[in-house]
Amino acid sequence: MTSTRQAPRLLTRSAGTPLWAQLLADLRERLVTGEFVDAFPGELALVQEYGVSRHTVREALRHLRTEGTVTAARGRKPRLGPAEIEQPLxxxxxxxxxxxxxxxxxxxxxxxxxxxxxxxxxxxxxxxxxxxxxxxxxxxxxxxxxxxxxxxxxxxxxxxxxxxxxxxxxxxxxxxxxxxxxxxxxxxxxxxxxxxxxxxxxxxxxxxxxxxxxxxxxxxxxxxxxxxxxxxxxxxxxxxxxxxxxxxxxxxxxxxxxxxxxxxxxxx
Amino acid sequence: MTSTRQAPRLLTRSAGTPLWAQLLADLRERLVTGEFVDAFPGELALVQEYGVSRHTVREALRHLRTEGTVTAARGRKPRLGPAEIEQPLxxxxxxxxxxxxxxxxxxxxxxxxxxxxxxxxxxxxxxxxxxxxxxxxxxxxxxxxxxxxxxxxxxxxxxxxxxxxxxxxxxxxxxxxxxxxxxxxxxxxxxxxxxxxxxxxxxxxxxxxxxxxxxxxxxxxxxxxxxxxxxxxxxxxxxxxxxxxxxxxxxxxxxxxxxxxxxxxxxx
DNA sequence: GACCGGCGATTGTCCGTACATTAGTCTCGT
DNA sequence: ACGAGACTAATGTACGGACAATCGCCGGTC
Structure with a gap:
C-alpha cells in the first residue's frame, strides 16, 4: 500500500459477465457519484487499481469514449465530456x-x-x-x-x-x-x-x-x-x-x- | 501458394495511416465490389491474407461490425448485414x-x-x-x-x-x-x-x-x-x-x- | 428417419509486451 | 524573464499467446 489504492476493486473473475463489463459498470457507478468531476483516471491507473490488463481497461473505456462520456487522446489527460462539443443542429x-x-x-x-x-x-x-x-x-x-x-x-x-x-x-x-x-x-x-x-x-x-x-x-x-x-x-x-x-x-x-x-x- | 492467397495485400507498413485503417479501407473497397456477397472472411483468414496480427484485424473489423456492415458472433461464420434487422421507423x-x-x-x-x-x-x-x-x-x-x-x-x-x-x-x-x-x-x-x-x-x-x-x-x-x-x-x-x-x-x-x-x- | 453427441471453426475474453506519437510541463540557458 | 528543448505522462498502434464459449456440421446410433 505504497501509492494509490491497490486493493483490486470488486471484480468477480468467474462471474457470467466479462471483466470489462464489470469494470464498465463500476466506472459508471463512480461517474454518477461525481468522483471524477475534475480528473478521470488514466488507463494505467485503472490497470493498477482493478488489477486487470490494459486491454481489458481499454475495452471498458471504449464504450465510455464512443459514448462521449469521457475523452481521450494521445498526450492529453483523460477528461469528462465529449471531445468536440458539436452544436446540435x-x-x-x-x-x-x-x-x-x-x-x-x-x-x-x-x-x-x-x-x-x-x-x-x-x-x-x-x-x-x-x-x-x-x-x-x-x-x-x-x-x-x-x-x-x-x-x-x-x-x-x-x-x-x-x-x-x-x-x-x-x-x-x-x-x-x-x-x-x-x-x-x-x-x-x-x-x-x-x-x-x-x-x-x-x-x-x-x-x-x-x-x-x-x-x-x-x-x-x-x-x-x-x-x-x-x-x-x-x-x-x-x-x-x-x-x-x-x-x-x-x-x-x-x-x-x-x-x-x-x-x-x-x-x- | 498452397491454399488461399498469402501475398500480403497492399498494406504500407510505414505510411501515415495506421495498419488497421488501411485494412478497413481495403475491406470497404472489396465490399462494394461484391466480393463478399456470400461469404465474409473470418478473422484468422484475414490475419493470414494481410499478414497482420489478429488484434489489428479486429480493430478494423470493429468498425464494420458496429456499423452493421458485417455481423460476427461466437461459433457462427461471419455474415454481411446487421445482426438484428431493425425496421427503421x-x-x-x-x-x-x-x-x-x-x-x-x-x-x-x-x-x-x-x-x-x-x-x-x-x-x-x-x-x-x-x-x-x-x-x-x-x-x-x-x-x-x-x-x-x-x-x-x-x-x-x-x-x-x-x-x-x-x-x-x-x-x-x-x-x-x-x-x-x-x-x-x-x-x-x-x-x-x-x-x-x-x-x-x-x-x-x-x-x-x-x-x-x-x-x-x-x-x-x-x-x-x-x-x-x-x-x-x-x-x-x-x-x-x-x-x-x-x-x-x-x-x-x-x-x-x-x-x-x-x-x-x-x-x- | 430422427435424435444425440462429438468435433472443428469462429469469435469473445484476457493476458503479456513493446514502441510510436502527442500534449503538456518543467528545466535550463541565455 | 522568456524561449527552446528535454522530459514525462498518456494514449495509439501493433505484436504475441492462451483459453473459453458457442454455433453448425457431420456422423453414428437407435
Missing amino acids: GALGSLFAAVESAGIEQRSVVRALDIRQDGTVATRMLLEESTPLVYLERVRLAGDEPLALDRVWLPADIARPLLDVDFTHTALYTELLVHCGLRLTGGREQVRAVLPTRGERALLHVPPTAALLAVERTGCLHGRPVEHRHTLVRGDRFAVTAQYNGREIALSAGHAGARGPAPERSRS | GALGSLFAAVESAGIEQRSVVRALDIRQDGTVATRMLLEESTPLVYLERVRLAGDEPLALDRVWLPADIARPLLDVDFTHTALYTELLVHCGLRLTGGREQVRAVLPTRGERALLHVPPTAALLAVERTGCLHGRPVEHRHTLVRGDRFAVTAQYNGREIALSAGHAGARGPAPERSRS
Whole structure:
C-alpha cells in the first residue's frame, strides 16, 4: 500500500459477465457519484487499481469514449465530456445552414429585442412563471424573400448581454457563445403544420392558401433548458428531411419539391 | 501458394495511416465490389491474407461490425448485414406506434389496392416510368377519428403477393415480410406542410382551416428503393418530434399540443 | 428417419509486451 | 524573464499467446 489504492476493486473473475463489463459498470457507478468531476483516471491507473490488463481497461473505456462520456487522446489527460462539443443542429439549424451553403445571403429584420415575462414559455422551460426572459423576434430573409419568423426566449439572468447585440446579420448561437459563454448541448424539436394568421401572412409574404411549418425548439445545456424558440417556416418552400439506415438518423432541411406539393396529390 | 492467397495485400507498413485503417479501407473497397456477397472472411483468414496480427484485424473489423456492415458472433461464420434487422421507423412508423401504445385501436379503410403505372412515382424510385406498381390507398383511423391518408407504391415484381391481403387491420411492413420476405433496411422521409384538397378534407374530416403534414417516404432495401409512400397526417393533432444530444437523434411522433398550435402564436 | 453427441471453426475474453506519437510541463540557458 | 528543448505522462498502434464459449456440421446410433 505504497501509492494509490491497490486493493483490486470488486471484480468477480468467474462471474457470467466479462471483466470489462464489470469494470464498465463500476466506472459508471463512480461517474454518477461525481468522483471524477475534475480528473478521470488514466488507463494505467485503472490497470493498477482493478488489477486487470490494459486491454481489458481499454475495452471498458471504449464504450465510455464512443459514448462521449469521457475523452481521450494521445498526450492529453483523460477528461469528462465529449471531445468536440458539436452544436446540435436539428432541422432548424440545418435549414439555415442549407440556405447559407446555397450561397444565398441571409439577413434578419429584428422586430423585438427586450425583456419580458411569459408564463407559458417559462413553464415550458421549467422556470418560474415570473422569470424575466430575453425575447428576440426576427423575420429571417433568404435573399429578398422572407423565409421564417423566428421567436426566441432565453432566461434573462444568463442572456442579458444579448440585449445590445445587433442581430440583423449574426446567428444567435454565435452571440450566445461569445457574449454568454454558452454552447447548447442538446435539445428537442417539434414540427407541426399550421395555418398562418393574417399578420404572419403579411410578414412572410405567403398566399392565404399556404401552410406553414411550426418548429418549436427547446435548447438545453447539460439538460437544463436555456432556450425556447418558436419558428414559422414557409412550408411551401422548405421541408424537413430525415434519412436513416436502421441505425442512425440524419436530419436535414432544404427545398421542398419546387413543383408543388406532390404531383400525385391531385389524383384523389 | 498452397491454399488461399498469402501475398500480403497492399498494406504500407510505414505510411501515415495506421495498419488497421488501411485494412478497413481495403475491406470497404472489396465490399462494394461484391466480393463478399456470400461469404465474409473470418478473422484468422484475414490475419493470414494481410499478414497482420489478429488484434489489428479486429480493430478494423470493429468498425464494420458496429456499423452493421458485417455481423460476427461466437461459433457462427461471419455474415454481411446487421445482426438484428431493425425496421427503421422514422416519423411515420413511430406515429402509428405511438397511437398503438396509447391503447387506441387502429383500423384502415382500404380505398384502392391494384396495379398501376405512375411515371412520377416510378422515377422517384429510380425505376422505369412504365414499371408496374402495386398501389395501396388507405384512410387510417385511430379509434373512430381519421388520422391519416396513406398511399403506397411498391414495384409489382416483388410486391404482387400483397394484392390478396386484407389491409384493414394489418401493417404493411408485416405483410411485406410475411408474403414477400422483404424487410426494409433504410429510407428517407420528407415532411412538409400542405393544405388539404377538398377531397382530402372530406376523407380526413378536417375543418377547412387546418393544415396537414405531408410525409413522403422512400423505403430502401440495401440501398435500392422498394417503397414509395405518401401520407397526409392531420397536422392539428400530431407532430413530429426530434430529440438530440449532440450525438444522436431520436425521432418520434405524437400528439401536438392539444391546446391549439401554440399559445404564444396569438401575440404577434 | 430422427435424435444425440462429438468435433472443428469462429469469435469473445484476457493476458503479456513493446514502441510510436502527442500534449503538456518543467528545466535550463541565455 | 522568456524561449527552446528535454522530459514525462498518456494514449495509439501493433505484436504475441492462451483459453473459453458457442454455433453448425457431420456422423453414428437407435
